[in-house]
Amino acid sequence: MTNKLSLLLVSLVLLTAISSPLMAAQPGQVMxxxxxxxxxxxxxxxxxxxxxxxxxxxxxxxxxxxxxxxxRVTEPKTGRSVVLEVNDRGPFIKGRIIDLSRRAATELGMIKKGLAKVKVEILSVPGRRSGA
Structure with a gap:
């Protein structure tokens, strides 16, 4: 019985640790x-x-x-912004927070530079109502 209880406790802790970042996303949050x-x-x-x-x-x-x-991703130096959907995982390079499609990067004016400091605002999260 003790082994089953220990296994259940470990499983719950791992599930909480894995799901916390996903559950923390809220409309209006800015990175x-x-x-x-x-x-x-x-x-x-x-x-x-x-x-x-x-x-x-x-x-x-x-x-x-x-x-x-x-x-909504905004390039603060130019004020340009785009609204897009997160449909992939990454970037997996330290210090980067988002990887954009070429069209999004073009609209933000960052193609020549390759990288840009940006503001990312969450507009909506699947399964959550905005403003809730």
Whole structure:
């Protein structure tokens, strides 16, 4: 009986640790950091959501936001912003918070630089009502 109880307790702790970052996402939450964009060679590859990456669409990868989350990404120096959907996981390079589709990077004016400091605002999270 003790082994079963221990296993249950460990399972609950692990489940909580894994799901906490995903559950913490709330509309209105803002993050700042460095954005990069997908290399053209990834065009046509399947994303973590199961959708096919299309460099001409507005999409992004984020490490922890729930897939399907809508975000507004703003480049503060220019004031340009785009609204897009998180449909993939990444970037997996230290210091970067979001990986953008080529179209999103183009609209933000960051293609030549490759990287840009951005503000990411959560607009909606699947299964959660805005303003709730």
């Amino acid at each position: 700042t950091g460095v954005a990069s964009y997908y290399h053209d060679s990834l065009h046509g590859n399947k994303t973590a959501s199961g959708k096919v990456y299309n460099k001409n669409k507005l999409s992004a990868a984020h490490k922890t936001l729930p897939l399907g989350t809508k975000v």
